[in-house]
Structures are given as structure tokens and as C-alpha cells.
Amino acid sequence: MEKPRAVLFDAYGTLFDVYSVGLLAQQLFPGQGARLATVWRDKQIEYTRLVTTSDQGAPHQPHYRPFWELTQAALTYAIKLIEPAARSDWAAYEAKATQLMNQYRHLSAFPENREVLQALKSRGIVTGILSNGEPQMLGIAVRSAGLEGLLDHVISVDGVRKYKTHPDAYAQGEKVTGLTRQQIVFVSSNAWDALGATWFGYRTLWVNRQNQPFEELGTPPTRTATNLREVLAFFD
Amino acid sequence: MEKPRAVLFDAYGTLFDVYSVGLLAQQLFPGQGARLATVWRDKQIEYTRLVTTSDQGAPHQPHYRPFWELTQAALTYAIKLIEPAARSDWAAYEAKATQLMNQYRHLSAFPENREVLQALKSRGIVTGILSNGEPQMLGIAVRSAGLEGLLDHVISVDGVRKYKTHPDAYAQGEKVTGLTRQQIVFVSSNAWDALGATWFGYRTLWVNRQNQPFEELGTPPTRTATNLREVLAFFD
Numbered sequence: 001m002e003k004p005r006a007v008l009f010d011a012y013g014t015l016f017d018v019y020s021v022g023l024l025a026q027q028l029f030p031g032q033g034a035r036l037a038t039v040w041r042d043k044q045i046e047y048t049r050l051v052t053t054s055d056q057g058a059p060h061q062p063h064y065r066p067f068w069e070l071t072q073a074a075l076t077y078a079i080k081l082i083e084p085a086a087r088s089d090w091a092a093y094e095a096k097a098t099q100l101m102n103q104y105r106h107l108s109a110f111p112e113n114r115e116v117l118q119a120l121k122s123r124g125i126v127t128g129i130l131s132n133g134e135p136q137m138l139g140i141a142v143r144s145a146g147l148e149g150l151l152d153h154v155i156s157v158d159g160v161r162k163y164k165t166h167p168d169a170y171a172q173g174e175k176v177t178g179l180t181r182q183q184i185v186f187v188s189s190n191a192w193d194a195l196g197a198t199w200f201g202y203r204t205l206w207v208n209r210q211n212q213p214f215e216e217l218g219t220p221p222t223r224t225a226t227n228l229r230e231v232l233a234f235f236d
Numbered sequence: 237m238e239k240p241r242a243v244l245f246d247a248y249g250t251l252f253d254v255y256s257v258g259l260l261a262q263q264l265f266p267g268q269g270a271r272l273a274t275v276w277r278d279k280q281i282e283y284t285r286l287v288t289t290s291d292q293g294a295p296h297q298p299h300y301r302p303f304w305e306l307t308q309a310a311l312t313y314a315i316k317l318i319e320p321a322a323r324s325d326w327a328a329y330e331a332k333a334t335q336l337m338n339q340y341r342h343l344s345a346f347p348e349n350r351e352v353l354q355a356l357k358s359r360g361i362v363t364g365i366l367s368n369g370e371p372q373m374l375g376i377a378v379r380s381a382g383l384e385g386l387l388d389h390v391i392s393v394d395g396v397r398k399y400k401t402h403p404d405a406y407a408q409g410e411k412v413t414g415l416t417r418q419q420i421v422f423v424s425s426n427a428w429d430a431l432g433a434t435w436f437g438y439r440t441l442w443v444n445r446q447n448q449p450f451e452e453l454g455t456p457p458t459r460t461a462t463n464l465r466e467v468l469a470f471f472d
Binding site: 046058080166 | 289292312316428431453
């Protein structure tokens, strides 16, 4: 099999630690920080799927909203779920929500990111992000993590207004790099994302950071690892 | 506004209590029954969305699998998540999974179901189910709950191989009843389902059985209640 020529990384959960908001969440909602971070993240993903599933067949994706807005909506939901008082008095919680959203703009990057991206660049491999995030949000996250010089492409699904795992979202990777899906390795820490990308036809690495089972839908990722370094094995 | 002529109910969570498996789950997985039931249910819904989102643009819905199979896959995932030993020795857990799946076939019905369906029938309203479940699974659940005589239609998304909230799934309700979406009330305990149906154009009742916030995506259901009886208010 031909060696791949590019590696595209999912951003949220893969390069950036979406649970790094947990500490602030715990300060703002004592005893409930971990739950808030989990509900927030789950709802954020759920909203991407809800709008994309509901948009199908309808012209112009009427329910699509950029990832930043869905992230905000998901946070509002999460706060209202764990703090019922927020349902009738949202004003009292707005400042906390704003603090958490600001933190989300500058998520921690995982420690091995730079080293892996540098190793790929030194071998002449094309690198990029392929994310549900919209361009502005991704730009801030990439600069904030000091990764600008190491990424050839920062690709957002916003151009097609359809979230992963819609095939049109994954197809943005082919379109922007000018490569075929067989020439691209897609890396994600999200099992559902690794699955969707595998279905699409990318070679995939699932970075199982939290020792979870893979999705039980019959299609394994090409490779599985516990951190990003394993992506280099595609080029040995 | 014209009075509606039909009421279509979601099945799982709305007429049938998906958490009624919790007691058996607690016996089989002591101390973890509630968590297992929650992960199982969340994953089941997640899988419906994953396959439908990934199928879009691809001919013939290649990733679609009937709801019973997705329910089984979700249970396998849930057991492997909470019992890591099951990942390497699934055989030791297979009998427990089978017991839980058998229980799922005969979920408890909510107590007000019969009374509300009878009241609708006595007013000449068309009644039905519009569910992600496939026909066989729905047939068993309906008979098991003694609701056969009270439902004019048992409609499954299986005919279009697309899960809610895909508009084609909701459109099955119009197609089978021969009514327009404006003439139909759709009832669901699942906030996402009430939202999808509202976007589609049904009049909707969200039965908020668990005192949760509604989805924060800008579109409220037509009505909200804590049990099914409120559906009669559409006909007052």
C-alpha cells in the first residue's frame, strides 16, 4: 500500500484538551466541575449531530450554526441541567458561562503535539487540522498553543455547513489538500470521529486517551494508540 | 388554527420506560445499574445519529442497521465501558447482555398511556407511534403493553433507513396517515425528538418526565408537560 502523504488531526479532544476547562468549572460549580465538563462536551457533540441530521434534505442547512454558538448553547444547557436555579434566573449565571467560554477559547494542548508535528514536517508530510470548529475559533486555539508554523492547513467543516460524521465534512480534507482519501491519515481521540473517518475511507488512528472501548459498529480504526506518537508508524 | 387530526407518539422513553431495565441492570452489575442503563440509552441514541449522519450523500444508507441491532451494540459498548474485563473476555458477559436485551423487548409502559389513548380514540382522533424502533420490536412492545387496539398506526423509520431527526424519518408520519404535518401532533419525552419534530413542522408536546431543561437551540416545542395527559389540551 502506498505510504500516506498527509496527516489531518481532529482538534477538540485530539490536539486540545476539552476537559482542561474542568478546573475552572470546579471553582465555579464546586463539587460539580467534572459533571459540568462532561455534560457540556456531550451536549456540544450532540448538537452538531442534531443540526446536521435535521438539515438533510432541507436546502441550505437551515439549522446549522457555527461550532462556537453550539458550544455556547451546550454550556447553557449543562449549567441549567446541574443548577436548576439557572433555568429561571439565567442572569445570575451568565458571568460564569462567559468565564468558561473564554477558557474554552484557550484550551490546553496535549504535550506531545509539537514533537509529533515536527517529526511529520521533518519527513515532508503535509499536516493539518480537520475540525468541527469554525475558522476563527481554530485560529485562536492554534496560535494559543503555538502550533501555527507546524500546520499546513487548518480545515473547518464550516465551509460545507455540515458536521462530522457527514461525508461532506470529511471530504473537505481531500478538497483542501488536493490528495485522495487513501493518501491521508486522519487522527482523532474521539472514537465516533475515528469511525466516521474510517467509513469515509481515510486511514485512521484512534488516540484512546481515556482507555475506553471503541464503538461497537463493526468497523475498527486502522490503528489505535494512547497518544499521538503512534501516527509516525504509518510512515515507517 | 385548525384542530389537529392525529397524534403520533414516540415509543422509547415516551410510551415505554427505557430505564425500567435499571433494576435488572443493578442485579447483574451491582452498584452500577443506573450508570449502565444511562450509558446504554445514550449510546443507543448516539448510534442512530452516527449511522444516519454518515449515510448522507452515500447511496442506499450503507451504515444503517435496525434499531434492535444498534440497541444490542450499545449494550455491548456500555458493558465494556463499565466492566473493562469484558473487553478481553466478552463470553463471560454474554449471558448478562442477553438477559438485558430480553428485558428491553418488554419494557414497562407508563401508567397514563392507556387512559390518554382511550380519550383520544373516543374523540375520533387518529393515533399512532412514530419510532426509531423497527416493526417487529415495536409490535412486541405494543402487544406486551396491551396497547394494540388503541393505536391506528405503528410507524417505523425502518422503511426509509434513516433515524430521527432526519426529516425523511418524520415524513413517514405524513405518508402513513395521509395527513399533513400541520394536522399532526407529535409527542415525545426526548427533548431532541420534540425539537426535531418541531423543526419538521409538527405541532409538538414535550413530555418532560425528568425535569430537564429543553434543548438550547432556539426553537421551543408547542407545549411542555410532565406526562402524556397534556396532549388532550390540543383538542380543547
